[in-house]
Amino acid sequence: MVYKFADIVINRPIEGPFTYSIPESLKEDLKIGSIVEVSFGNKTVTGYAVGLSDKCDIEKIKPINRIIDKTLAIDSKMIELTKWISEYYYSSWGEAISAAIPGALKKGVSVKRHRKEKHDEPGEEFEFIDGSSEHLTPNPEQQEALDSIINSMNARTYKVFLLHGVTGSGKTEVYLQSIAHVLKLGLSSIVLVPEISLTPQTVARFKARFGDKIAVLHSRLLGSKRISEWKRINSGEARIIIGARSAIFAPVKNLGLVVVDEEHETSYKQEDVPRYNARDVAIKRAELSNAVVILGSATPSLESFYAAKNGKFTIIKLSERIDSRLLPAVDVVDMREEMTRAKKIPIFSQKLKEWIEKDIAEKKQVILFLNRRGFSTFINCRKCGYVIKCKRCSVSLTYHFDKKKLVCHHCNFTMAPPDICPECNASYMKYWGIGTEKVESEAHRLFPAAIIERMDTDTTRKRGSHDKALSKFKAGGVDIMIGTQMIAKGLDFPKVTL
Incomplete structure (x- = not known):
């Protein structure tokens, strides 16, 4: 059956679908799941056909501009799944469908017209x-x-x-x-x-x-x-x-x-x-x-x-x-005792320092895991207790030494660290907490002869940097690898003993 109208949802936080007329030139090709281009307000946007009909009570209906790629359509089960997502998680249907397709299609680029590049084999x-x-x-x-x-x-x-x-x-x-x-x-x-x-x-x-x-x-x-x-x-x-x-x-x-x-x-x-x-x-x-x-x-x-x-x-x-096989031995160190002994809050316990020194001397490798990037986890005023927070998210900002910036790990808001408290104007700003940058800095101080690498989202933003770092570690080019969750699971390096 050839239909005259289509129900279209768009990638906007608004309820839909919206009814559009189907031009004669598209009636043979348009189907449920088609990815289309439509006019919405004064803009041209990508939409998704979720229903077809031959009757409509609304006058002055806009036509569908074009089908972005006639060879591709979202199947009925995916449409049903995205409908469930929109209802269960309280998003618009168009936003849910948008999550299910590649970005290029959302921007109106046909797969056939997408520029061809030489690709590696999968994996x-x-x-x-x-x-x-x-x-x-x-x-x-x-x-x-x-x-x-x-x-x-x-x-x-x-x-x-x-x-x-x-x-x-x-x-x-x-x-x-x-x-x-x-x-x-x-x-x-x-x-x-x-x-x-x-x-x-x-x-x-x-x-x-x-x-x-x-x-x-x-x-x-x-x-x-x-x-x-x-x-x-x-x-x-x-x-x-x-x-x-x-x-x-x-x-x-x-x-x-x-x-x-x-x-x-x-x-x-x-x-x-x-x-x-x-x-x-x-x-x-x-x-x-x-x-x-x-x-x-x-x-x-x-x-x-x-x-x-x-x-x-x-x-x-x-x-x-x-x-x-036996599970690896686990040694728990009471850092309160370490603090009493060292008269300060240490990053490395004495036992950990000794084990790292021993492994490096024996040409073995070490992985140090801390699921917190940055240098210091927050800054506060020692006089009034005010904590520097993100103006958008109201969470404490993390100090990144490499950037010399305070960064929100939720929305990426950044600002320069203040020398004076914004609340009471006192100049007693204190940096607290430990991130991977601080662990890396301390490791360089304690083990100056060791080759040390840090792996977190700050150091692996460039394409291929993640794989390059792991390849270097596997080849034995790194003594101590410091990182967040990305180094904590799924890796198998025979030389790692700590």
């Missing part, structure tokens, strides 16, 4: 990380987990499994073998990891097992690369999608499995509009597709654990590490 930028293609034999616990998951996939029934496995228990191997079975069924998979920094390690292992069937999606991809991957997924060429939270919107065909690794991580929460939790969106998307969900964690979130205890999710436990 090629991560070749410095070893990935094993070996198909391992599952232990009894893994096999029991796989049997339950595979039975649900064979039945094509929606089900959520909470894979509660201790660190090193082989959760990733369960993911890999589940995905291998999904491929045999002719279905596709999405694998979510909590941080962009985890993607290289995951991709290397998956690429070794599945080759060019994978596609990678995350926010640091260049627009052209993201479009290229999006097109590979949309065509069915790529059937395993790996990435951070936005990868849940990948236009996969015949979704059979969604894996959410480290499901408890807060980085699955999108803080910008439309706000959403990718874990919960993954569960909803699987429900709409009759797919299976695996939520993996050694420390499940309270919500997931509660759902499992109440029968909403099925819990599977992996209680033993592979080959019965």
